[in-house]
Amino acid sequence: MKHKTLTTALLSAAAFGLMSGLASAQDIGACLVTKTDINPFFVKMKEGATAKAEELGIELATYAGKVDGDHETQVQAIETCIASGAKGILVTASDTKAIVPVVKKARDAGLLVIALDTPLEPIDAADATFATDNFKAGELIGQWAAATLGDEAANAKIAMLDLSPSAPSVGVLRDQGFLKGFGVELGDPKLIGDEDDPRVVGHDVTSGNEEGGRKAMENLLQRDPEINVVYTINEPAAAGAYEALKSFGKTDGVIIVSVDGGCPGVENVKEGVIGATSQQYPLLMAAKGIEAIKAWADSGAKPENTPGLDFFDTGVNLVTDQPVDGVSSISVADGLDRCWG
Amino acid sequence: MSDATSTPRRSDDYEQSLDESEASVAAFESHDLNWLDRVQHFLHRNPTMVPVIVLVASIAVFGFLAGTRFFSPFNLSLILQQVSIIGVLAAAQSLVILTAGIDLSVGANMVLMSVIMGQLSVTVGLPTPIAIAVGLIGGMAAGGLNGFLVTRVKLPPFIVTLGTWNIFFALNLWLSGAQSIRSQTLDEQAPLLKLFGRSVAFGGAQITYGSILMVLVFAVLWYMLNRTAWGRHVYAVGDDKEAAELSGIRTNHTLMSVYMLAGLVCAIGAWASIGRVGSVSPQSFQEANLQSITAVVIGGISLFGGRGSIVGPLIGALIVGVFNSGLRLVGVDVLWQVFAIGWLTILAVAIDQWIRKLSS
Numbered sequence: 001m002k003h004k005t006l007t008t009a010l011l012s013a014a015a016f017g018l019m020s021g022l023a024s025a026q027d028i029g030a031c032l033v034t035k036t037d038i039n040p041f042f043v044k045m046k047e048g049a050t051a052k053a054e055e056l057g058i059e060l061a062t063y064a065g066k067v068d069g070d071h072e073t074q075v076q077a078i079e080t081c082i083a084s085g086a087k088g089i090l091v092t093a094s095d096t097k098a099i100v101p102v103v104k105k106a107r108d109a110g111l112l113v114i115a116l117d118t119p120l121e122p123i124d125a126a127d128a129t130f131a132t133d134n135f136k137a138g139e140l141i142g143q144w145a146a147a148t149l150g151d152e153a154a155n156a157k158i159a160m161l162d163l164s165p166s167a168p169s170v171g172v173l174r175d176q177g178f179l180k181g182f183g184v185e186l187g188d189p190k191l192i193g194d195e196d197d198p199r200v201v202g203h204d205v206t207s208g209n210e211e212g213g214r215k216a217m218e219n220l221l222q223r224d225p226e227i228n229v230v231y232t233i234n235e236p237a238a239a240g241a242y243e244a245l246k247s248f249g250k251t252d253g254v255i256i257v258s259v260d261g262g263c264p265g266v267e268n269v270k271e272g273v274i275g276a277t278s279q280q281y282p283l284l285m286a287a288k289g290i291e292a293i294k295a296w297a298d299s300g301a302k303p304e305n306t307p308g309l310d311f312f313d314t315g316v317n318l319v320t321d322q323p324v325d326g327v328s329s330i331s332v333a334d335g336l337d338r339c340w341g
Numbered sequence: 342m343s344d345a346t347s348t349p350r351r352s353d354d355y356e357q358s359l360d361e362s363e364a365s366v367a368a369f370e371s372h373d374l375n376w377l378d379r380v381q382h383f384l385h386r387n388p389t390m391v392p393v394i395v396l397v398a399s400i401a402v403f404g405f406l407a408g409t410r411f412f413s414p415f416n417l418s419l420i421l422q423q424v425s426i427i428g429v430l431a432a433a434q435s436l437v438i439l440t441a442g443i444d445l446s447v448g449a450n451m452v453l454m455s456v457i458m459g460q461l462s463v464t465v466g467l468p469t470p471i472a473i474a475v476g477l478i479g480g481m482a483a484g485g486l487n488g489f490l491v492t493r494v495k496l497p498p499f500i501v502t503l504g505t506w507n508i509f510f511a512l513n514l515w516l517s518g519a520q521s522i523r524s525q526t527l528d529e530q531a532p533l534l535k536l537f538g539r540s541v542a543f544g545g546a547q548i549t550y551g552s553i554l555m556v557l558v559f560a561v562l563w564y565m566l567n568r569t570a571w572g573r574h575v576y577a578v579g580d581d582k583e584a585a586e587l588s589g590i591r592t593n594h595t596l597m598s599v600y601m602l603a604g605l606v607c608a609i610g611a612w613a614s615i616g617r618v619g620s621v622s623p624q625s626f627q628e629a630n631l632q633s634i635t636a637v638v639i640g641g642i643s644l645f646g647g648r649g650s651i652v653g654p655l656i657g658a659l660i661v662g663v664f665n666s667g668l669r670l671v672g673v674d675v676l677w678q679v680f681a682i683g684w685l686t687i688l689a690v691a692i693d694q695w696i697r698k699l700s701s
Contacts, residue, residue: 037514043518207627211626223670239619242524243524264520
């Protein structure tokens, strides 16, 4: 506990210093609160927001939790932001339910709150949500994998490399999207691992990094060495899974699919480590978010959702050099042009 | 109690009263030990026996439940492979815990050094052996920083390493830009970094150089702790620092050397981790410090210092590996694997406390 308190104290001290330096600068202020500064995804988000804010003349303050799940720091960041008189907040919440009261406080104080990447629970607790359609991201790679296997899809042995035991919504959506895209009948789409299809060998968790990806792949290969389709929550996990397959001497004839579209991940698609990946656009999310805050400050207009969805879809593209019929995709070269991190 | 009428007694028979007394040679008071006390005494003399028994028992149980899948040479070598990095860190952790300290920075130190080795050889373009040497020296220096703050600035190890944990972590993110160096890039530019990922096939088993390295690290540390004066000093400092000081041990020197050696072992782990993970991954091993403490505790090293064998943490790490592998093969959810390891840790400390009652 000491650890957390200490970190929080240090972060708030830093935040306070930052805010006092900014107070008098410009009229429109905005805050970006991300889960961590570790993940390149959020680093890119910060870049997108910073560039857009500079362009529009908005004063941007950025905050991040220390690790994924650091809820306290995010609450304090939002409180600091309200006190600073900013016009709006962009937030990727670590705890999508617990953040709701402080978000309400911000909205009551007249700030526009936009959830980036991760929807709050309930989703309408924020004024708007700018996010990747994670279910669709999963669905695309599922469809691609099934089409690539053709008739053999009926005999596939599938390994599911998920995020963490706490199964956050992004992990569930991608996992279930993939299975649906592949043609596996889902149980409860809010639950991981309740499907009956014997083609699914099992689910394991990776923490979204290489080490976890390797271990999880080893574990599932122990359960069934015949695995030939590997779904991964993100590209670092995919890279780890590939290492495990290599050490088992099983890289041939195994399809790895992933989600994210980070530059090292797209490089791995280019080299055939990953078959296809669904690319998302954090930079765009953040830039759109800043534009929305500007519009809110200027005219009081709130952003609107993508028709048919309860959030604004910032888009997702399947990146592969082995396109299949019926699933639209972009080339690796295009993917590299638009990759993040 | 004498009966005067039946046994008339001569007044000068001075030794008569001795007839009824104990005739055996003087001895220490002998306890009438029940079996539990015997177990307690046995474990007090052989602290490593607890983890050994747990390891053997868990192998037997999971072997019975999961059958040949568990007992296959391949699976056993895989367990060894999966615990190798945490095992090396547990070795470093043990050194510090033997001195009644704790090192929360071992994992962060390791990841930082792996990033330094990777960045120097790939981004900066230094020859890989030099990059590795810089990493190893850096690990030792990082441990030295902990040692300096503990011995010279007189701060508690918990606080010092809590601080350096954050510091190393931040440096890691700064140097790596939070980006992994890909496996293929390493193959092209610095294959030596992945040395410990190579393996030798042995029957059906696949023994990685990393697994062998872990065993070697423990062997060397065992020798240092049990066969050198330095090793006796480490135990003495951990058992009672003041007494050690009074008996002429330069306790601060000993402590400093322990932290530096622990740092070096972390850096060796860093090199091995690149082979294990396949890439230089700044985001991996974020819980490695706590996992190393778990292995040490389950391995029967006392958190109060000065007691326990360095072999214990190796066995502790293996127990965690066997539990995870066994539970998985039986089909237990990840959640309950975490749950089981939690109870195992508490049980291990409880047993340690119970055994310690004898010495107090």
